[in-house]
Amino acid sequence: MRISKITRLGTIAAVTVIMSALTVASASAQTITRGPYLQMPGPDRMTVIFHTDLALTSAEVDYGTTVALGTITPGTSSADLMGGFKHVVELSSLTDFTKYFYAVGDSGTPLTIAGADYAFTTSPLPGTRQPIRIWTFGDSGYWPGNNGTEYMDSRQAYYDHVGGGDVNVAADATDVMMYLGDNAYGTGNDPTYQSVFFSPPELAAFLRRQPFLSAIGNHEGAALDSVTETGDYFGMFNFPTGNELGTNGVASGSESYYSFDYGNIHFIVLDTEDNIENITTTGAAMKTWLEDDLIATTADWIIAAWHRPPYSKGIFHDSDAEANEIAAREEFVPILEDYGVDLVISGHSHTYERTPLIDDHIGLSTTLEPFHILDGGNGNPLVDGSYRKASLQQAPHEGAVFIVTGAAADTRAFSPSSGHPVMNKKLVFVGTSVIEVDGDVLVGKYVNDVGTVMDTFQIDKGISAACPAAPLGTCTAAGKAKFIVKSSGDPAKDQTQWKWTKVTLDASDLDPTSGTDLIACAWDDTGHIYDVVPPNPENLGYAQFPTTPPPSWAWTSKKAGQHGYKDKVGSVDGLIKVKTKAGVGKGKMQFKSKGANTVPPALPLTGVLTAQLINLDSGACWGSTLTEKKNDGSSYIAAGP
Amino acid sequence: MRRSFRALGQSLIATGLTAVLMIGLSPGISQSHPDISEAEDAVAHAIAASPNDPALYLRRATLQRSRKDWDAAAASYIKAADLGADRDVTDVALASVLLDAGLHETALMHADIAIARSPNSGKASLVRARIHARSDRRAQAASDYTHAVKVLEHPEPGVVLEAMQAQLEVSVQDAVELEDAVEHEDDAVTAGNEMLSDGDSPVDVAEQNIRSALAVADTAMAKLGIVPTIQSRAVELETQRGRHDGAVARIDTMLEQAPRHEIWIAERGDALMAGGKKTEAMNAYTKALALVNERPASKRSPKLAALAIELENKLSDQHNNNAGDNLNENQ
Incomplete structure (x- = not known):
């Protein structure tokens, strides 16, 4: 480790150059012509790239966890395509999820000033559950006749949305930046990238703060050769080919398609240009890798990104007609759905289009059937309920949401004007997409260029997502209720039971077999302590998944308004029995979980117990406050009201 | 509508390549590519302003190629070459375009020129390997593929699998025919195909080919690290042998x-x-x-x-x- 000279010199420089300048003029008068920009963000690494007009003696980066910096790492230099020089500095042995400040320089002479404008944050370790914000959009390189003003407005709207308008605050608030291709138009070559991606000060200010990843668009595809990884795109950017960024997937060996983990999300980036066009030859390797990678991952969430949308009716890009889009849908989507993909993001069409929770819609738009739509609501928890997936980690065919977000800089109409029939939301407003993941909840938003959130949807995964932090205030009271917990220390004997009777229930409120999403929640004085979600056959969708052995559970309905669920092995959170019965004042609900898969609340409980059954689709609920009969370290019995 | 070949023909004549003249290369502009058309319009304007800039013709060629207008792309590459563009780029690009157009022998001519000038051009070797493969010259294809994987800085897994497959398709007769034509002897040794001879049994041939394919896989993975898509194929071959x-x-x-x-x-x-x-x-x-x-x-x-x-x-x-x-x- 060397003590920083750059810091000292940078401090001197900072008071001697014009204060507004972000780039320090060095003694030898090199000018930074591109960057710095950040690549290959991992828990322990970051790559800093910058270009200068003149050669450097020794390109280097000085970095540290404070603006005092302190550690200098030399880089490598080579001629660039602008007649100058490209410098690549790979920083390693960094600490995960830590903010670093940095300055680029030449043999101890700073070329930038250490401070808030030059910083980055490393990724958390794979598997870490923490709030994660993803900013994503496609086709930002299309600036016909507007000099990029709409794109700049889109970006500023995002900065306003997450960071009060400040680029550095927005960068700090962004965890993953994902470009979806066509980041520059024409042939997506180096000069075009320079003019619409690197040079504009508004863009450069973010690039030096936030690393990014990208998928290949058709415009980049025009000027590169994926099969030899040659062309300007590959010269400008570095993407992971193995496990460099910390992943529990497997090495693709390619920068055209790759995976990486950020926290509890596994990202997959695919190539819908050369490799999809040659999917039966050279592109077959991508398909093979995709399944191997998915088998290996254990992340909570799987998000896939590529350029050409599997579903779109953009006026120039019809997923029923364009071969690459059809191939992406037919070749990628079935594999991804087999392994429980949650979200697929694309660009290409200059629109915003968003599906509900769907599965197995592989054909043309005309083949869409009701059974492809697992939850046709809008996914907005404040309107008609979030989308729910029963499993937190990967499970096949529980549904995915597909987004087209290619209107970062321009919008175009739909053709036909009604758009693609699978879409729940269809917008022709310029804007960008924001995806926020926190543990088992994913929220997607579309923010237009004036900052209006024009779409919100939510996916809840696993069973613990939907219980509110405190009991709902306006639930229908049950006439009689009982709640029993046994926790003996032997997991095989653990059990939780609760029962409501003498309650008014409508048949439509309680029919999990037709897609009603229910969750039963319990709270004591310490807050939310327990919940259980009866498996929903529609969400699991095994009717459309005949190759899977039937799960051990089954619903039956012997009489109208009555449903029964049995699973001897309690495969879903120990749930072995559910009974529901509709009726006016005679309705009934019963849940029983038992065995090693059940997770009873820790005993003894504290204070008053409230138990509620919530219909996640309608928001209706039924509840009781129960009176404690027994409450020790091994059992709990309460009855009410 | 098919474009006129006159301009292309004149350029090809100028470069001594008349063989391609009489053959149509592509269907021309018939599909709707609004983005590409807009980009081409922009390049056309730029060319009008700077008619002697070879980079603009390369850009135009790339766009024409992306919509599979092989004749127009070939003409643009030739024009770029005439204006001083890097011949390593234009010859390989021309070979690729002509291969896509199905003009294998003309494509081979350009690939040969490119390789003669830059023997360690992985891209040129790959293009020539594909030309040979599509022309059923399997031993030559295998040799060029091997060389391509060897010299490419980052051989894509798909290319490696393609190169491995090429090794497996070489017959004794192919190899014997190649004997005097091998240009990259060290690669042939690595590939193992050079060791095939008239007296080899089918079993010997299969074994030699597998060894060649595995050598290609290992050459690639020495650069890329272990890539499961490549290694899985290697596992199959190890099992097969x-x-x-x-x-x-x-x-x-x-x-x-x-x-x-x-x-x-x-x-x-x-x-x-x-x-x-x-x-x-x-x-x-x-x-x-x-x-x-x-x-x-x-x-x-x-x-x-x-x-x-x-x-x-x-x-x-x-x-x-x-x-x-x-x-x-x-x-």
Whole structure:
């Protein structure tokens, strides 16, 4: 480790150059012509790239966890395509999820000033559950006749949305930046990238703060050769080919398609240009890798990104007609759905289009059937309920949401004007997409260029997502209720039971077999302590998944308004029995979980117990406050009201 | 509407390549490519302003090529070359365009020129390998593929698989015909095909070809690290040649990346079983099945669900066989 000279010199420089300048003029008068920009963000690494007009003696980066910096790492230099020089500095042995400040320089002479404008944050370790914000959009390189003003407005709207308008605050608030291709138009070559991606000060200010990843668009595809990884795109950017960024997937060996983990999300980036066009030859390797990678991952969430949308009716890009889009849908989507993909993001069409929770819609738009739509609501928890997936980690065919977000800089109409029939939301407003993941909840938003959130949807995964932090205030009271917990220390004997009777229930409120999403929640004085979600056959969708052995559970309905669920092995959170019965004042609900898969609340409980059954689709609920009969370290019995 | 070939013909004549003249190269502009058209319009304006800038013609060629207008793209590359563009770029690009257009011999001419000028151009070697492959010159294709993988800084997995496959398709006759034509002798030695001779049996040929394919795989992975898509193919070939220990060793390198990959663990069991290591094989099957079973049935992909059944059957069959053996011994 060397003590920083750059810091000292940078401090001197900072008071001697014009204060507004972000780039320090060095003694030898090199000018930074591109960057710095950040690549290959991992828990322990970051790559800093910058270009200068003149050669450097020794390109280097000085970095540290404070603006005092302190550690200098030399880089490598080579001629660039602008007649100058490209410098690549790979920083390693960094600490995960830590903010670093940095300055680029030449043999101890700073070329930038250490401070808030030059910083980055490393990724958390794979598997870490923490709030994660993803900013994503496609086709930002299309600036016909507007000099990029709409794109700049889109970006500023995002900065306003997450960071009060400040680029550095927005960068700090962004965890993953994902470009979806066509980041520059024409042939997506180096000069075009320079003019619409690197040079504009508004863009450069973010690039030096936030690393990014990208998928290949058709415009980049025009000027590169994926099969030899040659062309300007590959010269400008570095993407992971193995496990460099910390992943529990497997090495693709390619920068055209790759995976990486950020926290509890596994990202997959695919190539819908050369490799999809040659999917039966050279592109077959991508398909093979995709399944191997998915088998290996254990992340909570799987998000896939590529350029050409599997579903779109953009006026120039019809997923029923364009071969690459059809191939992406037919070749990628079935594999991804087999392994429980949650979200697929694309660009290409200059629109915003968003599906509900769907599965197995592989054909043309005309083949869409009701059974492809697992939850046709809008996914907005404040309107008609979030989308729910029963499993937190990967499970096949529980549904995915597909987004087209290619209107970062321009919008175009739909053709036909009604758009693609699978879409729940269809917008022709310029804007960008924001995806926020926190543990088992994913929220997607579309923010237009004036900052209006024009779409919100939510996916809840696993069973613990939907219980509110405190009991709902306006639930229908049950006439009689009982709640029993046994926790003996032997997991095989653990059990939780609760029962409501003498309650008014409508048949439509309680029919999990037709897609009603229910969750039963319990709270004591310490807050939310327990919940259980009866498996929903529609969400699991095994009717459309005949190759899977039937799960051990089954619903039956012997009489109208009555449903029964049995699973001897309690495969879903120990749930072995559910009974529901509709009726006016005679309705009934019963849940029983038992065995090693059940997770009873820790005993003894504290204070008053409230138990509620919530219909996640309608928001209706039924509840009781129960009176404690027994409450020790091994059992709990309460009855009410 | 088909474009006129006049301009292209004149350019080709100027460069001494008349063979292509009489043959149509592409259907021309017939599809709707609004983005590409807009970009081409922009390039056309730029060319009008700077008619002697070769970079603009390269850009135009790229756009024309992206909409499969091979004749226009070829003309643009030639124009770029005339204006001083890097011939390494234009010759390889022309060879590629002509290959796409189905004009293999003309394409080969350009590829040969490019390789003569830059023998270590991986891209040129790859293009020529593909030209040979599509012309059924399998030994030449194998040789060029081997060289391409050797010199490409980052050979894409898809290309590596293509190169491996090319090695497997070489026959004795192909190799003998190639004998005097091998240009990259060191690569031929690496590939192993040079060792094929008239007296080789089909088994010898198959073994040599597999060795060549494996050499290609290992050359690539020496640069890329272990890439499972390549290594999996290598495992198949090791198994095919009866080197089950080699297959296991290769599978183990993949398992270093993903220790709980059920498919690979099961394949490891298969390789061990084929190698006569029944106990280890059964352990591998048991481990793979246990890992699959850690996923509830509802959380398995079709492939993993099928694997579970397959493993259960294998374990059951083996159990029955063992029981049968014991019974026979007791009798």
